[in-house]
Structure formats: C-alpha cells, structure tokens
Amino acid sequence: MSAVTARRIDGTALASALRARVAAAAADLRARAGIVPGLAAVLVGADAASEVYVRSKGKAAEAAGLRSFTHRLAADAAPAALLDLVHRLVADEAVDGILVQLPLPRQFDASAVIAAIAPAKDVDGFHVVNAGLLVTGRSDQALVPATPQGCMMLLGSVHERLAGLDAVVVGRSNIVGKPVASLLLAADCTVTIAHSRTCDLETKCRNADILVAAVGRAGFVRGAWIKPGATVIDVGINRVAGADGRARLVGDVDHDEARAVAGAITPVPGGVGPMTIACLLRNTVIAACRRRGIAVPAVI
Ligand code: GUN
Numbered sequence: 001m002s003a004v005t006a007r008r009i010d011g012t013a014l015a016s017a018l019r020a021r022v023a024a025a026a027a028d029l030r031a032r033a034g035i036v037p038g039l040a041a042v043l044v045g046a047d048a049a050s051e052v053y054v055r056s057k058g059k060a061a062e063a064a065g066l067r068s069f070t071h072r073l074a075a076d077a078a079p080a081a082l083l084d085l086v087h088r089l090v091a092d093e094a095v096d097g098i099l100v101q102l103p104l105p106r107q108f109d110a111s112a113v114i115a116a117i118a119p120a121k122d123v124d125g126f127h128v129v130n131a132g133l134l135v136t137g138r139s140d141q142a143l144v145p146a147t148p149q150g151c152m153m154l155l156g157s158v159h160e161r162l163a164g165l166d167a168v169v170v171g172r173s174n175i176v177g178k179p180v181a182s183l184l185l186a187a188d189c190t191v192t193i194a195h196s197r198t199c200d201l202e203t204k205c206r207n208a209d210i211l212v213a214a215v216g217r218a219g220f221v222r223g224a225w226i227k228p229g230a231t232v233i234d235v236g237i238n239r240v241a242g243a244d245g246r247a248r249l250v251g252d253v254d255h256d257e258a259r260a261v262a263g264a265i266t267p268v269p270g271g272v273g274p275m276t277i278a279c280l281l282r283n284t285v286i287a288a289c290r291r292r293g294i295a296v297p298a299v300i
Helices: 011-033 048-063 079-091 110-116 128-135 146-156 177-186 201-206 255-259 272-292
Strands: 038-044 067-073 097-100 166-170 190-194 210-213 231-234 238-241 247-250
Touching: 011 048, 011 146, 011 272, 038 048, 038 079, 038 272, 048 067, 048 272, 067 079, 079 097, 079 110, 097 110, 097 272, 128 177, 146 177, 146 231, 146 272, 166 177, 166 201, 177 190, 177 210, 190 201
Parallel strands: 038 067, 038 097, 166 190, 166 210, 210 231
Antiparallel strands: 238 247
C-alpha cells in the first residue's frame, strides 16, 4: 500500500474556533441588548449515548455564555406529556432553541414531536419548514441541521470552491444524508445520494471528489472505494470493542485504509462530532437574533 497519508481535517480545532466566535457573539448580544440565548434540550429515557450527547450540548452551551435547560422524561412517558413539554418550551420567552434528542422510545411519533416545535426555535433544523427552506435553496432563512452544516464547514477548510465537484453522500437520513446533499447541491456540487439499495456502491463512491459517509456502520466504506486525493467526511460514530476489549469510537470509514488513498479525511473522534455541537450553539444564537428581528452577528 502507498505511503501517502491523507491530510487530517481537525474538527476539534475548527469547532473550538467556532465556539469562541459564538461566545463572542453571545457576549455582544448580552452587552448590547441584554439578551442571553437559551437552549432547551429534552431527553426521553436513559439511552447512554443520548445522555452523553445531551450533557455535552448543555455544557458547551454554558461554556459559550448561553443559558441551558435540560428536561428529562421517563422512557415510559406518555406521548401527550412530551407534546405538552414542547408546547411549554415554545411559549417560554427564555428559550430560543429547542431540541428533542433522537431516537425516541417506541411509543413516540418523532415527526409529530418535531412538528410541535416552532420552526423559529427548531435549532436542529428538522421541522418541515426548515427542511423545505433548505431544499428550495433558501438556507439563509432556515435553521440548518447542525451535523450537515458542520460537514460543510469542514469541507470549507479544505476546498476554496466546491462548484463542479462530484459529491457522493452515503446515507439518506433526514438528520444528515438528505440535508448535507441539499447543502452540497446549493454549493454547486453534482450530488449522488447512495443508500442500502444502491447498486454498485463501490464504483459510485470511487467517482466522488467528496465522499460523505453517514450510514452508521463501523468501517463500512473501504479504502478501495475512495478516489485517490478525494476529501472524505466521516459522520459515523460507532462504539466497537477495541483489541484490549475496551470500547472505542470508530467512523463509517475504514480509516487505516482510507488514509492511504484520500487527500483529506476527518478523524473519528475529533472530526464531525465537535462541529455538530458548535453548529447547534451557532443556531441557537441565530434563532435568538431572528426571533427578535436583530441582525445576526457577522462573526458567526
Ligand atoms: N440524534 C442523533 N443526532 C441528533 C441530532 O443532531 N439532534 C437530535 N435532536 N437528535 C439526534
């Protein structure tokens, strides 16, 4: 195998810089208008990964000078109890952003819960109004989902221009695959969305100048699927047992193989994950400004 090693795209450093800019914007809003943007996170049940994510989001919000509210419901809570909580958060003046951590336990209809969030407070960008704005090319008016937005910022750190590049997105979820495809299309890439029924996935991936892997399967994308010099964004966060028996996080891409072929690649951990949280905080500040008709600080 070739000794060429792909450039490592440092999501931790980029996210830390973005969080500092969000903190500066929040400090400015507080000084100029007495506004402290508030982020409300709702956790239903006790899924270990969701617990970690919600805690990290709350801590990051506070560290950036935002207000953080965490609401917990039992795994066997009634759907009406969650809808009632969401309605109260929509009406709460101190809350600018609402996120309901997914997945929800079986008795809940996630789309009904997301529909209950006011689009202006939907900092996950999952509401059909925000999804519709994004897909119709009006992302400047939407709240854009954090992980796809983070992917675009990571790509922006490698590519000055994306126009004309072939992008393949592996995965078609509403959280990542579809919105990242819309953002790539808005950046004038030629976009293919591949999924579990795609024929000859390897060949399609090998055509990609930009490959975004968001399938949730450890090491699914192999080195031989990658076009030499391509930029690879690995959205996967999969917990697997390491050689020492301890759990470790790996992406959807086989990194040892991919590093020898790709031009640039995001690590796992330390790639997309930190950007997701930073973009969520950014969305909360954007939501706080838009709701009050205040200009969004240019710094973010
Ligand atoms: N579960 C996995 N990713 C996300 C996310 O970005 N937001 C929410 N609310 N739940 C998730």
